[in-house]
Amino acid sequence: MNRRGFWGDVVRYRIILLMLAPAVLYYLLFAYVPMGGIILAFKHYDYAGGVFGSPWNGLDNIRFFFESGDAWRVTRNTVLYNAAFIVVNNALQIMAAIFLFEVGGKWFRKLMQSALFLPYFISWVVVGSIAYNLLNYNIGTVNVWLKGMGFEPVDIYNTPSYWPFILVLIAAWKVLGYGTVMYLAAITGIDTEMYEAAEIDGANIFQRVMKVTLPNLYPTIIILVLLAIGNIFRGDFGMFYNLVGNNGVLFAATDVIDTFVFRSLLMTNEIGMSAAVGAYQSVLGFVTILLVNYAVRRHDKDRALF
Numbered sequence: 283m284n285r286r287g288f289w290g291d292v293v294r295y296r297i298i299l300l301m302l303a304p305a306v307l308y309y310l311l312f313a314y315v316p317m318g319g320i321i322l323a324f325k326h327y328d329y330a331g332g333v334f335g336s337p338w339n340g341l342d343n344i345r346f347f348f349e350s351g352d353a354w355r356v357t358r359n360t361v362l363y364n365a366a367f368i369v370v371n372n373a374l375q376i377m378a379a380i381f382l383f384e385v386g387g388k389w390f391r392k393l394m395q396s397a398l399f400l401p402y403f404i405s406w407v408v409v410g411s412i413a414y415n416l417l418n419y420n421i422g423t424v425n426v427w428l429k430g431m432g433f434e435p436v437d438i439y440n441t442p443s444y445w446p447f448i449l450v451l452i453a454a455w456k457v458l459g460y461g462t463v464m465y466l467a468a469i470t471g472i473d474t475e476m477y478e479a480a481e482i483d484g485a486n487i488f489q490r491v492m493k494v495t496l497p498n499l500y501p502t503i504i505i506l507v508l509l510a511i512g513n514i515f516r517g518d519f520g521m522f523y524n525l526v527g528n529n530g531v532l533f534a535a536t537d538v539i540d541t542f543v544f545r546s547l548l549m550t551n552e553i554g555m556s557a558a559v560g561a562y563q564s565v566l567g568f569v570t571i572l573l574v575n576y577a578v579r580r581h582d583k584d585r586a587l588f
Contacts, residue, residue, distance in 0.1 A: 322557035343558035352542055360538040364514040366450050374454055375461030380495060383469045384487055399459030410524030442535035468502040469495060501585050508587045512571040515563045539563055
C-alpha cells in the first residue's frame, strides 16, 4: 500500500519529473493551448474584434475550401504522398537496420549510422537548394551529365509526372537514418539466445531475419505506422514548399493541403479559412487513427496503440 501519497511521490521522483517537464511544457504550449484557436474555423476573423470578438459565420470557411475546386485534389495528394512515405520509408529503414545488424563490424556500423543520420539534420531549405542545383534545366548537374553523354536535357521543373518519384526519393533519403536507428535499437533488444538457437538449427542469415528478426519487429513497426497514419492528412510543408515553391506547373502533382492553405492565406488573408482546413485535417487524422487502431485491436489487441 502506498503511504506516501501523491505529493510524496512527487518529492521522491522530482528529478525524473524535472527531466520530463520540458517535454510536457512544449506540448502544453504548442499543442494544447493553440486548440482554443479552433473557434476561428467558425468565425469571419477581423483584426478589430480579435479571436473572440469576430463574428460567427458557421461553416462558411470550410465551404470556401470545398467550393474552391481544389479540396479533393490536395486531399488526395496529401494522403497518397504520406501513404507512399509510410511504405517506402519503413521498408528502407527496416532493411538498413537489418543490414547494419547482420553485416559489418563495430566501426563499420558506427560509420554507416553517422552517414545515414546526417541528412536528417539538413534543413529543407538546404535540401531544396541541392535539388535545384541537381535538377535545373540549364545548369543542373543531372542535365549537364546528360548533355555530356549526348542525350537531351530533361525539363524536370516543368514536368509534373516526375515529381511524385522525386519527392518520395528525397523524403526517404532524408529520414532513412532516423528510422534506421529506431529499428536498430529494437533489433538489438531481441534476445540473442533466439539467434543462437536458430544458428544451432542451421538457419542462414535470411532465415534468421524472416523467422526471428521480423516477427520481433512487428510491435515496433505497428506502433510507428500507427503514429505515421495519425498524420496522413498532414503534408510536410517544409519539404513541399522548399522543393516545389510557387511553381504553378507542378501544383497538380505536388500540391498538398498545407501548401494550398499557405498560398490561399497569402492571397486572400482569410485566417478563418486556414483554421477551418486545419480543423478538417485534424478531424480526418483523428478518425483515421481510431479506425486503424480498432482494426489492429481486432487482429491483436496487445499490439494496438491504445
